[in-house]
Amino acid sequence: MAAPPWPLLLLLLAGLPALHHGVSIAHAFDDDVQRNILQLQGPISSQGDEADGLVEEALLPEVALPEAEVLPPSSKTQEGLLGTLLPPSAPSLAEEVSAVELGEPQSSSEAETQEDDHGGSCDRDIPLEKTHMVAEAVMKLGANLLRQVELENGKGNLFFSPLSISLALAHLALGAANQTEQQLLKALHVESVPCPHQALRTVSQHLSQTTLSIAARLYLQKGFPVKEQFLEDSEKFYRAKPATLSGNSEADLAAINTWVKDATHGQISTMLTELPASVVMLLLNAVHFRGFWKNKFDPLLTEPDTFYLDDELTVSVEMMRARVYPLSWFTLDAHDVQVARFPFKGNTSFVAILPNHPEQNFSRLLSDLSQANFQSHFPKERPTMVKMPKLHLQHHLNLEQALRQLGLGELFSAPNFRLITEGPLVVSSVQHRAALELSEAGVEASAATSVSMYRSLSAFNLNQPFLFIIQEDTTGIPLFLGAIRNPNPSAPQERKMSDCAVGNEGKLFPCSVDQEKP
Structure with missing residues (x-):
């Protein structure tokens, strides 16, 4: 039976949620064993076999970033974040808060983690098994952003890091007060998470012990008055050390882009194309992931093949192949999709999702699947015939319009950032860039998010009727x-x-x- 010509849905890197397009699975039989044929289908920019390959033995060198602490990757593995962090018998943070409200006994260490970060009482680390709410929140933000971006441009490829964007907005929330802080926490879906900055720090530390590196930086205009507490908390929770802008826009732009290039191991060489002189503060973070397939693809089997865009259109792509690939995949009948998981070495995986019919609303599907806890459905691996396209993606998002639609329009007009500085401070731009290389050896992916801010002066111009x-x-x-x-x-x-x-x-x-x- 031929593979169904349905479009690609998305990619998910467990521990670094990142969205793309989907998967196609069909059945094939031979005389002795049933085999399952997996084909990834969607518009792709590809390069030659040798140029695209990730070589496990020849890793890119680690780059030390000046004045910025990059959480180093290691080989340590722990329980995955998406749907598997919390044992069924362990209470969540929200449940413990409810226990306090009901007057049930609680240990002093548990009580200390209930208070708000801005109250200064969230001093102890939150155990990793109690941070599953953060994984759910990052996935919800990713689905919401996917929906908004689809409305702006639903036809092309899409790739971004909800983790990077979540960290940038949470860092911004660290300096927000009153309604501005509430709106940010709500958009991040962490308004019910006690000590959200503490929880995000715990998650970041865990992710950096796998195959992900995270870096952050805080650029400040010379002489811009920033409250000491914000600087201390920025480094404490987000490892963002301050650096001074020289005032020379060209030199500052080059320094920022060089920092991002180093933090992403060269994958993102140009983060910003301009830096207005009015910018007084820039929040910046970068994430970099490198995963090697647990079961690699043979480059000798890669060859041009057909990718089905829809019922009528096709495109030729460089298609990787495996005749017998140990794959865990299943059909979720309630949502009419097929889901497959390709594990990397360590504790991350590439999850591919395919709707069984065209014209699927990917963002709604992702939201539905998240609520269905599809991560718990993966069965035992079985021999499968697999086809997967090589991918080379570079994607840029100007997030202002999407964030406005998520209820954050105040950031760009009259926010309250009194915990950063006295006087008016307004967000002028939120930019996001992401890059992906998928080849026979594995996946390398990077993303960076910047939040530019400027001093706003109250103005009222009678220059029209x-x-x-x-x-x-x-x-x-x-x-x-x-x-x-x-x-x-x-x-x-x-x-x-x-x-x-x-x-x-x-x-x-x-x-x-x-x-x-x-």
Whole structure:
């Protein structure tokens, strides 16, 4: 039976949630054994076999980042975060809070972790087994962002790191107060997590003991007054050491991009393309993942093959193959999808999800699957015939519109960041870049998120038609009313530059001037 021509859904790196497209699974039989044929299908940019390969024996060298602490990867493995962290008998943090509200006894160490970070009482580390709520929160944010990005551009490839974005927004929340803080915690889905910054630190430390490295940096304009507590907490919870912007935009931009390039082992060479002079603070983080397949693909079997975009269109791609691949996969009938897990060495895996019909809403499907706890369904591995395309992805997201849709519009207008500095401070830009290389040896993936901030000055410009009232303030009686449509009716009128003709080289022709008759 031929493989069904349905589109690719997404990729999930357990411990580094990252979204792409999906999988296609069909059945094939020979005389002796049933085999399952797995094919990944979707638009891909690929390179030659040798150029794309990850070589386990020839790793990229670790790069020491100046003044920034990068949590180093090691070979230590622990229980996975998605759906497997918490034993059924262990109470969650939320359950322990409920126990306190009900007056049930609680140890002093447990009580200390219930208080808010800003109260200064979240001083002890939170056990890893009690941070499963963070994994759920990161997945929810990823699904929400996927939905918003799909609305903007639902046709192309998509790849990003919900972990990197979560860490950046949580770092921002560290300096927020009142409604701004509440909105950030709600968008992050950690509003019910006691000591969320503490929990994220515990998760980051765990992830950095696997095959992931995490780095953070806090760039500050020279002379910008930042509260000492925010600087201390930034380093304490997010390992973000401060660095000073020189004031030379070109030099500062080069320094920022070099830092990201080093933190991502060269995968992201250009994080920002411009740095406005008005920027007074930049929150920045980067994550880098390198995983080697537990069962590698043979490069000699990789060859051009058909990738089915939909019922009508196909594209030729470099397709990796395995005749007998030990694979754990299953069909989730309630959601009409097939799910497969490709393990890396260590405690991470590549999870591929395929809807059995076209035109699937990927973000809604991801939300439904998360609620269904699909991670607990994986059966024992069985011999499977597999096809998987080589992938080379570079993706950039300007997150302002998506964050506005998630209820964070205040960040870009009138937020409260009084825990960072006195006076107005506004987010001007949230940028995210991600890169992926998938080859016969494994996967290398990186992402970086930046939050640019500037000082906002209150402004009220009467530079277009307006109405005015002269009133007596005690009684509110209007003494005079006016409507101004042209403050200078005797002056020549000119067309706005945007209305002028544009030449072949993109230059604006001078606009005609219409003299108003007296």
